[in-house]
Amino acid sequence: MAMTPARYDAIVIGGGINGLTCAAMLGKAGLRTLLLERRDAVGGCAAEHELAPGFRVPTLAHRTGPLRADVVNDLRLADHGLSFVTRPVRVTALAPDGRALALFSDATAAVGAIRPWSRHDAGAWPAFAQSLGRVADVVGTLFTRTPPDVDDPGAHDLWTAMRTAGAFRRLPKDDAWRLLRWGPMAVADLVSEVFETELLRAAVAADGLLGGMMGPWSAGSGLQLLLHEANHSVAALRDAEVEGGPIAVSRSLEAAARRHGVAIRTHAEVAQVIVRGDRAVGVTLTSGETIESRAVVSGLDPKRTFLSLCDAEHLPPEFLWRIRRVRTRGTLAKVNLALSALPAFGEATRQMLAGPVRIAPTLDYLERAFDHAKYGEWSREPWIELTIPSIVDASLAPAGAHVLSAYVQWVPNSVGSRESGVGSRKPGGEPPSGGDVPSEASRRATASETDGIFDTVLATLERYAPGLRGLVVASQCITPADMEGEWGLSGGHIFHGELALDQMLMMRPLLGFGHYRSPVDGLFLCGSGTHPGTGLTGGSGANAAHVIAEALR
C-alpha cells in the first residue's frame, strides 16, 4: 500500500459548496488542508455542463441558497470573481389561463402587481413581507453558530441561546407569537391566514416545499418557509443572485481555497476513513492510496459518511441505528432543456421570466402533486420551478436560443417500489450486519419510468407554454435515483436529509451530534446534513470550519 509522505492537518471529503467552504476556511486558519473530490471537477450540485453544442445548463442546482454573508466576506469571494446581480422579480407564478403574477423584490412594485388579483392581498403584502423578514431574522441568529448542546451546555451554548432569546424578545409581540405559531403550522394554513388569492398563496407556500417529503398541508412546513427566508436574512445580499449561477459560486470558492493553500484533488474517491485507536487518522482512496491527517472532515451526507466510509466496529450500534433512520427521501427531479427559441409563457414578460418561475396555481394543486409521492408514484401534474438562465446570460446558448432548467416535484426516489417504511429494528436491538444498508429507495428508476417522468414534465410545461415541445433541441431528465447514484446523495435527497422539525438545529443530523462532531475523535461533518443545512449557502461548511479549527488548535 503506497503511503504519501505528505501529512495534512485536515482532509475534506467531497468538493461540494460546503466542502469547498470548509476547506477554504480551514486553509485560511493556517491548517494544511487537502480536499478530495470523486468526480472530475469540484462543485457538487453546483455544476454546469454542455447539454448540446453551445448550450450550457446548470446540471442540478439552478440557484444557490443564497450564499451566506460571512462566507462571501471571510473568503473575500469578490476577489475571486464572485459578483451579484439584484433581481427585480423574486418569483413569478403562472396561472393556467395565461396570466402571470410577479412578486417583485420592491414592495411597491409587488403591491402593484398583486392589486389586479386582489385588493385585500395587495394591502396585506407589505406587512406580511416585513413580518416574515423580522421573524426570519430571529431564526437566522441560529444559523451562524453551532446549535446549542442540550446535554451539556457550555458558555458558547448559553451565548447562542441568549443571543437568540434576545432577538426574540426584541421582536414586536405580534411577531413573537407568529414565530411560535408559524413554525409548526402547515404552510397552507399560514398563507391562507394572510392571502385570499390562490395563486399567491401557492407561490409563497412553495418556497417552503422544495426538496422535501412534505406537502403544503403537512404540519411543520411553515418552518420550511421560515428557514428559506432566514437564509436570506444571513445572506450576503438580499434578493441578489450570483452572476453566472451556481457554477460561479463553485469557481470562486475553488479559487479562494487554492489561494489559502488548500490542495485539491479530483478523481480521488475515498473508500474508507482510517480509524486508529478510536481516532480518525486519514483516508484510503479507492485506488488503494492512503493519506494521513490529523482530522477527517466529510462533506458527504451523514448516511454515506457513517454507513459507507466507516467501519461499523468504530461506531456505537445505537448511533448507527439512528443514522440509518435519518429520513432522506429525495423527491426532486431535474429536467434540463436546450431550446431553439424562448417559449411564450402566456402573458409573462421577458423580465418576469428572468427569475424563478413557478407552475403551482393552487395549494390543492401542490397537495395533489404531493399525494402521489406518498404512495411511491411520481406526480402526474408536478409542481415545477423553472429558470431560463440564458435570458440573463446570453452566452449560455447560441444566439436566439435558450436553456431551461426545471425543478420537478414530487418525484420520490422510491418510484415503483411500494415500500413506505425503512424496515424495522427496535432501538438498542441487535446492530444490523454490515451489509444492511438502508434501502429507503435504492432502486434506480427504469428507463421507461424516467421517460414517463420526462413526458409528464413536458406535457405540464406545454400547457403553460404551448409550442414548447417543438422548440426542444436536446433534453435531460435526472431522477432522485440518479442523484443518489451519480452525486452520492443518500436517498437522492438534495439537502442530505429532510429539514423536518426533528431533523434540524441540534438534532441535525442527530440529537447529541449537532455540533459537526461524530462518535469518532477527529472525524467531523461539514455537509448539508448538519446545521443549518438549508441548501447551497455554505453555512454548514463555515460553521463546521470554526469547530474544526478550534479542535485542531
Add this chain to the structure above:
Amino acid sequence: MKYDAIVIGGGHNGLTCAAYLARAGRRVLVLERRHVLGGAAVTEEIFPGFKFSVCSYVVSLLRPEIIRDLDLPRHGMELLPLDGTFTPMPNGDYLWRVNDHEKTRREIARHSRLDAEAYDEYGRAMVEMGRFAKPILAMTPPDPTKLDPRGLLDLLSVGKRFRGMRPHDRINQVQLLTMSAVDFLDQWFETDVLKATMSASGIIGTFLGVKSPGTAYVLLHHYMGEIDGSFRSWGLSRGGTGAVSNAIGDAARRFGAEIRTNTPVARILTKNGRATGVALENGDEFHADTVVSSVDPRHTFLRWMDEKELPPDFVEGVRRYKFRGSSGKVNLALDGLPNFTCLPGTGSHLRGAISISPSVDYMERAYDDAKYGRFSRRPYIDIVIPSLTDTSVAPPGKHVMSCFVQYAPYELRRESEETRRDGEETRREREEARREPGEHEWDRQREAFGDTVIDTIAEHAPNIRDLILHRQVLTPLDIERDFGLSEGNIFQGELTLEQLFFLRPVPGWAQYTTPVRGLYMCGSATHPGGGIMGAPGKNAAERILKG
C-alpha cells in the same frame, strides 16, 4: 340571586370546574343549554330501549386526582374494561391485541417476530413519554413572551426534566412532538396492519393523515390514560359516558353547586371591561363576578359577546383558531352481533374495540379524500359494542354499536353535476360556499355517508346489514348543531402543535383567562385539550381560585 361564579355549559369540563369551585366554598351556578348534562359525554336513549353514548364513547384520560377529589365512584361512576383491539384484514387474516401481554406478544409474533420484541420496547418508551408529559397536563402554560419568574420556573422545570431523561427517551420525546405517526412507528415496527391500527390513535379528532407530521403527538395524548396504574387501558362507563358526567354533576351538587338544564345562554354581560353575568335566551339574567365558559371560543367570544368588547388582535386570534371537524359517528341499534368473516362467531374479540384500519395506505387514502372535501370512500372506523359489557344499555338479546368514523370533513365539497365535471374545487371555494346561507351540503350527503360506513363494515362482517334496527348518523354538522361543538371538532379545536400549550386557544391567552376581567375559559379548547380528561376544568378552577 347573586352567585360567585356562573359556569356556561354542563359538559364534563364545565361540571368539573364547577365542582372544584363549589368545593372551595363558592356559590356556583351551571347553565346547560340541553335537557341533559354531559355535553359530548352524554348518554341518550335515542331509540326506545337502546341507550347510546351518543358522541364520546370511551373513557381513559380522566385524571385520577379528579376521580379522587370528587369521589366519583360514590356518585355512581363505574368503569368497565374494554379489552383489546381487533383489526380485521381484507386478506382473511386479522390482528387482535388484548390486555393480556403474553397473548398479544404471541399474536404480533404471528405477523412478525421482530415486532413482537419491539412491542415491549415501544410500550416502555411510551410510558416514559407519558411520565414526562403528565405534569405538563396539570400546568398552567406560561407566557413565553412575558416570562414572569413563575412562568420561567415552570419552563425551567420542564427543561430540567427533559434533560433528566435518558438520551433515548429525549430523542423519542422530540420525535413525538414533530413526526408523523407512521414515521414514528416505522422506527419500531414492520407489520403494516399493526402500524395502521396504532397510528389511528394519532389522527382521532384531527384533520391530519397518519403520514402528516405532528400526528405522533396525538399518539401520546391517547397513551396518557394508560399510565395511572389503576386502569391500564381504555374503558367503558357503566350506563354510557353520560354516567361520568352525571357523577361529576352529582359531586358538584353535593358541594352546593346549582345546575340548571334547558337554560341556553344568549349573551355574556360585561360592564367597564368586567364580566358581570349572563343573559339567557328567554331574557332572564344571572349575575356574578366570575363567568366561566366551558364552551368553545368561537361561541364564547364571537356569538355571546360583541367584538367591540374585545381587543382586535384577540378577536383575530379566536377567528384563526382552527376547528376543522373531521369525524362523524354512526350509532346502530342491532338485532344481534356482527359476524366477521376473518374470525367468525361471537367471541371476546367483539368485546373490545374493533378497528377498521387494515393498512397504512388505506388510512392515508381516507385522509386524501377528506383533504379535497369528500368523506372517505373507505373510512377508518373505530367500533365498540358496549352492550356486550354493560347489559343495561340494550334490551335482552339486542345490542348497541357505536361507530366512530373518520374522515368526515366539515367543509364538504358540493356533489353536483357542475363540480363533477370540473373536478376541482379549491378549499377556498368550499369555505366561500359554506358562507352562503341556506342548506348545508351535509344535509344532502348525510345518508350517503351512513351508507358508506355500513358498506365498509359489511366488507368485513357481511351480516351487519340484516341486523340493523335503527341507525343514527351524526355528521360534523350535526355535532355542531346538537352539541355546540364548532365545525363538529370533538376536541373543541384541533390538537396541532400551533394550538397546544401556550398557544391554546389564543397566543397570549393560554392561562384560562381572557381579555375581559372575571371571564374565564375552562373547556377542551384550553390546555391540555380534549378527551374526557377533566384537566382543563380543574386547572381553570385552580386559576380562578387563585384570583
